[in-house]
Amino acid sequence: MTFTIATLEEPRKARSLGLDLVDKLTADMRMGRLQAGEKLPSEAEIMKQFGVSRTVVREALSKLQAAQLVETRHGIGTFVLPQNSAPAFQISPHQLGTLHEVIALLEFRISIETEASALAAQRRNAENLAAMQDAMEAFANAIEAGRDAVQADFRFHQEIAHATHNKHFQDLMHSLGTGAIPRGRLQNTLPVDANRLAYLRRVHQEHDSIFNAIAAQDPEAARAAMRTHLSNSRDRLKKSARLSN
Structure with a gap:
């Protein structure tokens, strides 16, 4: 399918360009120009069509994924989801545009995912553990390659829910x-410098603690490890908020 939407203006900020791209792709889905099950063009093709950077394209795709409008299949591409498949509970990308909103989401996740981890420790099977290990390996490979590992990070948490x-x-x-x-919302335009790499390695260690508790079928340890992990993320964001004031 060939896009026919006008090129976006280059001087505008990346965040604004990303939201524009989200709006235009969403309109194409609503009008039927992009059908459910259809594969989106490659990042390079979207960059050329809209005149935007790869960072803008990735930010837009991340927002569309969060809104459950598309899904990315590893090694295959990004596909449009049926509009009637969206779950009843949904957080719009526009609801996570500020530091305060992302911190609020982390507070919500702490209450949900600590209990999910405890249940996972009680109920996990060999297939679940293998899927978690795959996600952890993908996380480690991404950060050592200088990437932010957002997809692998989310996948690890999703596998715990499974x-x-x-x-x-x-x-x-x-x-x-x-x-x-959180960094998928607020920091995805920043390079993975030495400080961020050290932080991502700490996140990986926290994931390892959660995994070990689940593998050992220790619900209390799994609950504590997840609470520590998400609380650390929340506290780091609160600190960055204080420093920016």
């Missing part, structure tokens, strides 16, 4: 999408 074998936890994480990962 390990609860409770549809409601699974649907909730699915509805949040990669927007659940």
Whole structure:
């Protein structure tokens, strides 16, 4: 399918360009120019068509994924989801545009995912553990390659929800999408410098603690490890908010 939408203006900020791209792609889906199940053009093709950077394209795709309008299949591409498949509970990309809103989402996740981790420790099977390990390996490979590992990070949390074998936890994480990962919202235009790399390695260590508790079928340890992990993310964002004031 060939896009026919006018090129976006280059001087505008990346965030504004990203939201414009989200709006235009969403309109194409609503008008039927992009059909459910259809594969989107490659990042390079979208960059050329709209005259925007790769960062803008990735930000827009991340927002569309968080809104459950598209899904990315690893190694295959990004596909349009049926509009009637959106879950009843949904957080719009526009609801996560500020630091305060992202902190509020983390507070919500702390209450949900600590219990999900405890249930996962009780109910996980070998397939669940293998899927978590795959996500952790993808996370490690991404950060060592200088990437931000947002997709792998979210996938790890999603696999924990799957390990609860409770549809409601699974649907909730699915509805949040990669927007659940704070740096996917607020920092995805920044380079992975030495400080961020050190932070991502700490996140990986926290994931490892959660995984070990779930693998050991220790609900209390899994609950504590997840609470520590998400609380650390929340506290880091609060600190950055204080420094920016």
